[in-house]
Amino acid sequence: MSRSGIFVVFYFILYLLVQVMLFKQLVLFNTAFCFVYVVFILMLPIETNPLILMGIAFLLGISIDIFYDSLGLHAMSLVLVAYVRNYLLATITPQGGYDAGEGPTLASNGLQWFLVYSIPLVFIHHFVLFFTEAGGFGVFWFTMLKVITSLAFTMTVILFLQYFSFERRR
Numbered sequence: 001m002s003r004s005g006i007f008v009v010f011y012f013i014l015y016l017l018v019q020v021m022l023f024k025q026l027v028l029f030n031t032a033f034c035f036v037y038v039v040f041i042l043m044l045p046i047e048t049n050p051l052i053l054m055g056i057a058f059l060l061g062i063s064i065d066i067f068y069d070s071l072g073l074h075a076m077s078l079v080l081v082a083y084v085r086n087y088l089l090a091t092i093t094p095q096g097g098y099d100a101g102e103g104p105t106l107a108s109n110g111l112q113w114f115l116v117y118s119i120p121l122v123f124i125h126h127f128v129l130f131f132t133e134a135g136g137f138g139v140f141w142f143t144m145l146k147v148i149t150s151l152a153f154t155m156t157v158i159l160f161l162q163y164f165s166f167e168r169r170r
Contacts, residue, residue: 008044012060015040020067023157032149035074037064038125039158041082042118043103050086057082070133077128081121092116106162118158119151126150 019037027033041057061075068074089104092113106114126147134143 008056011040012056016060016063019064024068028149028153031146032153033146034153034157035125035129035150036154036157036161037074038078038081038122038154039118039161041078041085042121042158043105045103046089050083053085054079054082073129073132076132077125080128081125084124085121088117088120105165106159107165114162119155122154122158123147123151126154 015037019035023034023036037060040060041053044053044056057078058075061078062072064070064074064078065072094109094113102108104114104117109117130143130146130150131137137143
């Protein structure tokens, strides 16, 4: 296994444990949930094969589902994020293109680009997760409240992690 593969496995386990041990218990006002594990899929290198990306997303999602007892909800929504990710990256490609081997991080592309990249993907994840959990659009406004507040909570934590990450672009 290459050095980058070892880092991927390490971060996979780290995000899984942090989500299950810390953020599962952290709920604000019974409407805002933080699903920080989504950032693992968002930060994988841009040239990652889409099938491998969706396979990793499924493994992470089903691992979260085991601890949340949610019967595949997290796996389904995370695989959808992994599927949509490459299309979004293709539409927001910077003028000079992406650097080889680099992930789509805040440090490498700037705040505006990072927000345009991450907010739609996190919104898709939360929207699919909460509306599938609700079983449809019967409680639309309460579910939308959960989606929006969870999006704000998750994005705040993601931005915090990005600003205080150990990777600093020089």
